[in-house]
Amino acid sequence: MPTAFNPSHRAGPRRSMASLIAALCVLAGSLFGYTPAKADIAPPEAPPGANILPGSEATQVRMLAETVTLSVSKTHPEGIQGQALVHAVFTMRNTGASDESMEVRFPLTFWNGLSDGWGNFPEITDITVKIDGRSVSTRKIYTENPSRFEDKPVPWAAFDVTFPAAKDVTVEVSYTGPGTGEFPNVAFRYILETGAGWKDTIGSVDIIVRLPYEASEHNVVYDPQTGFSATTPGSVISGHEVRWRYDNLEPTEADNLEVTLTMPEAWQKVLIERENVEKSPNDGEAWGRLGKAYKDVIGLRRGLRQDKGGQELLALSIEAYENCLSILPDDSLWHFGFAELLWNHFYFDIHWVEPNEYSVMVRALKELKTALDIDPDNQRALDLAQQINWSLPDVMSPPGENGFDFLALTATPTAKPTDIMPVYLTDTPVPEDTEVVAQLATLTPAPPTEPPADTIAPPATSTPLEPPATSTVQPSAVPASQDQDSDKSRLPFCGAALVIPVVLTWYRTRRATSR
Structure with a gap:
């Protein structure tokens, strides 16, 4: 017989601590024979755009200004996650007293000599260069790899430029820049540090990312937990563009x-x-497709986007699903889709942070139960129920003769008083779930009863026994059951302690040459 839902069993560490433990466990496993799935590995890097570099000699030429525009394409070839047409304009001034002629270089792959993370060295192949509006030819050269982790020579596009004394020269570089990422997000990078070889500072830098539609916090991702990128802060969104200025x-x-x-x-x-x-x-159907489209774009590897735009899209997705189901109340698939959204929101965003908040969980389970009541053979709903059972077995029992048992909705609580964690309802609980959430909140022990009438009482004249004078026993504020379970609150070992020194040593070494 399935056990009853016990809220105390689902209390867990905060999301950040759980993520840290999981990461250390994966690293320990990789060192001791366990190989994680590729889904948990960063996608291959794409060669980023970069500032042009002078020759190895010292120069009096300064980069007065640069404007870099990345125009993101609506479509892209198979095999890459996105692409942008990059057009960089550099205004250069020779501050010296004599002309300078030099070989200027542009990196065709990773300027620091590292690979894409998978042992490959993809290259930019369609670079074009103009000097003061006139097209010039480029040639491919190689330099020694500066990385201690790779030995493959680094390819560059090289071209000759003469910088007259006290005059400005405009250099334009254009190419197609691939993006890196995984559905539903793509990242583009631009390397500014390669411009440090010119004299003094860069006078002004304007970086413009131009989208094929209106840009907003909904389609520009500021959540740093994508697993492969983090948008540089300080941008300004206007029209179709995202801009940075330095x-x-x-x-x-x-x-x-x-x-x-x-x-x-x-x-x-x-x-x-x-x-x-x-x-x-x-x-x-249109409302359902809109809800799913919103749901798709806020999904991350582990949970949903937590930035402002992501949270607004979550609310829009919920609203769209509600509109869909108000029109199509008997559609099992749309009930499943809504349940999936709510469950992911609960499990990844709420469960580890607010362990006493149940309203979203209850609503997700009710939507899933409705989906299976309408169509018991809805395989996607069955898969979600199985996932919930694996994640929180006290919420959903394994399937039996009558299918899954939604313990959090139907089971009679049997938790011991010392195991019960109070449930605090939100100020605005979901109306249709109020009854179930309130039931969870009433998991309190029954009041003590009077002793039976035939209980033998001690004589009225009896004197209570005094404890021995040497007794040092003190009452404990911690119930025995909690004391016995105290070891369970400790962090799991999982090999992390063995690899932390290795991680720190590797990290310090890696920073010197990391992208």
Whole structure:
């Protein structure tokens, strides 16, 4: 017989601590014979754009200004996650008293000699260069790899430039820059630190990322937990563009820029379904597709986006699913889709942070139960129920003759008083779930009863026994059951302690040459 739902069994560490433990366990496993799935490994890097470099000799030429525009394409070839047309304009001034002629270089792959993380060295292949508006030819050269981790020579596009004394020269570099990432997000990077070889600071830097539709916090991702990128702070969004501006910049590795975007094909689905519901507000299928489109673009490897735009999209997805199901209340698949959204929101965003908050969980389970009541053979709903059982077995029992048992909705609580964790309801619980959440909140022990009438009482004249004078026993504020379980609150070992010194040593070494 399945056990009852016990809230105390689902209390866990905060998300950040759980993530740290998991990461250390994976690293320990990799060192001791366990290989994690590729889904947990960063996707291959794409060669980033970069500032041009002077020759190895000292120079009096200063980069007065640069403007770099990355125009993100709506579509991209198979095999890459996105692409942008990059156009960089550099205004150079020779501050010396004599002309300078030199070989200027542009990195065709990773300027620091590292691979894409998978042992490959992809290259930019369509570079074009103009000097004062005139096209010039480039040649491919190689330099020694500066990395201690790789030995393959680094390829560059080289071209000759003469910088007259006290005059400005405009250098334009254009190419197609691939993005890196995994659905639903793609990242583009631009390397500024390679411009440090010119004289003094860079006078002004303007980086512009231009989208094929209106840019917003909904399709520019500021959540740093994508697993492969983090948008550089300080941007300004206007129209179709995301902009960064720097003045008198002495570029270092910390100034290298990256931006994470919702993949254009994923965001265009959102735009299409928005238009569909505007045209047909009573079309339940259109509302369902819009809810799913929103859900798709906020998904991360572990949970949902937590930045402001992601949270707004979560609310829009919930609203779209509600509209869908108000029109199509008997559609099992849309009930499943809504349940999946709510469960992911609960498990990844709430469960580890607010262990006493149940309303979203209850609503997710009710949507899932409705999906299976309508169609017991809905395989996607069955898979989600199995996933919930694996994750929180006190919430969902394994399938039996009558299917899954939704313990948190139907089981009679049997928890011991010392095991019960109080449940605090939100100020605005979901109306249809109020009864169930309130039931969870009433998991309190029954009041003590009077002793039976035939209980033998001690004589009225009896004197209570005094404890021995030498007794040092003190009452404990911690129930015995908690004391016995105290070891369970300790962090799991999982080999992490063995690898922490290795991690620290590797990290210090890696920083010197990391991208």
